[in-house]
Amino acid sequence: MINLRRFVHTSCRLERGRTAFYNVHQKVTDPAKQDPDYFEKKARELPLDQNYIDALTKLYYEKIGSERDLGLKAADNLILEKTEFGLPRIEKSKTRAKYEDLDVLSNAPESVKKIFSVEMATRKELSQEWKQSLIKSVRQHSLDENSLEMKIAWLTALIRHWSLLVNDIGQETKKKPTWLTHRIWLVINERRKALRILRERNETAFEKTIAALKISYHVPKQPAHVKTRKAWAEAQLKLRVENEKEKRLEELHEKYDKEVEEHKRETQEKRKALNNELDKLAQEMRQIDVIEGKSFETVGKYEPALISSLTETVIHSNLFYHPPPTMTEK
Amino acid sequence: MPKTSVWKTRVGTQILMGKITDITQIGIDRIPCAQVRCQMNEFNIYLKKYFARSFDFWALDKTSLGNIGDTVLIKQIDGSSRPKANVSHAVDRVVFKFGNIVDPVTGRKIFNDTFADEIDLKKVLVEEVVDKPLEEESMLFEERRALQIRRLEQEKEANV
DSSP: OOOOOGGGOOOOHHTSSSSSSOOOOOOOOOOOOOOOOOHHHHHHHHOSSSTTTHHHHHHHHHHHHHHHHHHHHGGTTTOOOSSSTTOOOOOTTTTOOOOOOHHHHTSSOOOHHHHBGGGGOHHHHHHHHHHHHHHHHHHHHTTOOHHHHHHHHHHHHHHHHHHHHHHOOOOOOOOOOOHHHHHHHHHHHHHHHHHHHHHHBHHHHHHHHHHEEEEEEOOOOOOOSSSSSSHHHHHHHHHHHHHHHHHHHHHHHHHHHHHHHHHHHHHHHHHHHHHHHHHHHHHHHHHEEEEEEEEHHOOOOOOOOOHHHHHHHHHHHHOOOOOOSSSSSO | OOOOSSSSSSSSSSEEEEEEEEEEEETTTEEEEEEEEEEEEEEEEETTTEEEEEEEEEEEEETOOOTTTTTEEEEEEEEEGSSSSTTEEEEEEEEEEBOOOOOOOTTOEEETTTEEEHHHHHHHHHEEEEEEIHHHTSOOOHHHHHHHHHHHHHHHHHHH
16 A cells, blocks of 8 residues: 555645744843843742743743843843933023034024024934033043043943934834944944943043943853853753752751750750659658668758857867967067 | 974963952852963974963962952962862962053053043143133133133243
8 A cells, every 4th residue: 555644745844843933133121131130030030840941941032032122222221211211311492512602692682592502403413412411421621532431421322312213213113223223233332342441441430431321331251151042041950950959958957957956955854854753763762761770861950069169179279279489579 | 302383381380470250259168269361371383483372270369359350470379278179379469450550660550551640630731721711701702712822821831
C-alpha cells in the first residue's frame, strides 16, 4: 500500500510557529521599568513553582521588547513626564535671546514687545530658548562654548525637544517617525559618550551636571552572560537558587537556635525535678535511720556557754597577761 | 630559550599597578576584595615588539581603599594570609583616584587638557570683564560694550 503521508507536506505549515514572536518595539508605560535592574528584581520575586521557567521567558521577552523604548526615554525620565518632556518652562513674555540686547525694545510699546517675545516665536527659536536655558544651568562661564558640560546640556535639550516632536507627530499619524527616532538614538549615544568622558575626567562636575539636567546615568555593567533568553533565564535561576539556599539555611539556623534554647530549658527543668526527688528520698532514708536508732534528729541549735567562757577568759587575762614590751622608756 | 614566539614578561608579580574593575566581599567575614586589571608586556620575537596584555588579579582591600575605576598599587601576599587561593595580592595604595586627574609633575588638577586653576581664572575674568558690564541696566548696549573693552584693557595692564 502506498503511504499517503509521503504526499502530504506539513513542513511549511510547521515553519510558521518555529520561533516565538515578541514585539521588539513594545511601548513602555510603567515608569518603574526605568530602573535598570527592574526585570532582575521581578525575576527574584517570581514564585518557584512549575511555571517558573515560563514566567522567566515571558519576563525576558518583555525585557528585550522594552529595551529600545527605554533606551530612548529612560535616561530623561520621559515615560513619566509626558507633558513638559523635561524641557525648562520659559516665560511667554520674555524677549527672545536674539533680540535681548536691543536697546530699542526696552522702550517699545507692549504690542511690539510681544512680537519679539517667546510667545510669538517659531519652533526653531523656542528650541533655541530651551537649549540656552539648559546650557546656562551647567556651563562654566558665559563664553563657554566647548566644554563637555555645555555639550551635554545642548544634546539633552535636543533629545527632549525631538522626543516632544515625536510625540506631536504621533498624535496626528499612527506611523512612527523613524527618521527622527533614529536620530534621537544617535544623539543619545553621543551624550552617553560625553557623560562617560566627563565622569572619567571630572566627577564633581559630572554629578553637578546630571543633577542640574535631571539625567539618570547608570554605569554600564559588563554583561556577565551571553545575551540570549536561555542564558538570561539560567543566570536568573542560578541567582535565585543561591538566594533561596541562603534563605533556607538562615531559616534552619534560626530553627536550630530556637530548638537548642528549648532543649536547654527542658533539661534544666528535668534536672530540677530529679534533684527534688533525690532530696525527698534522702530525707525519707534519714527518717528510717532515726526510727531504727542508727541516727538521731537534731532539734534546735547548739549554743556555747558564752557568759561563763567569757568570764573565764577575763580572769585568765587578769592573772597571766603581760603587755608586750615597748622600745620607749616609761 | 622558550619555544614560543611570544615571551612572557620577565617582570614578576610582586608589585603591580592596575585599575580596579570589580569589588566584592568574600567569606563569612565579608572581606572586601578588588579585581585589578594590570597590563603586562609580552615580547614577540618575530616582530621584535612588546604587546600589552591585561591580566586580572584579585587583591585584598581590608580597609576599602579603592573604588571602581581607581588606579591602585597591589603587592603580593604570602600563602598564610590569603583568604582564598586566587586572592594573591593586597591593595597597597591608591595612585590615581577615578575622576580626579592630577598632573604628576606639577601636582595640579587637570580637566580635559587644561589645568583646573586656569579654568577658575577664566571664570573670574569672564565674570569681571563680560558679565558685569552687561548687567548694568542704566546703560545702552554700545556703552556696555565700551565698558567691557575698558575693563579688558585694565585687566591687561594689571597683569603685564
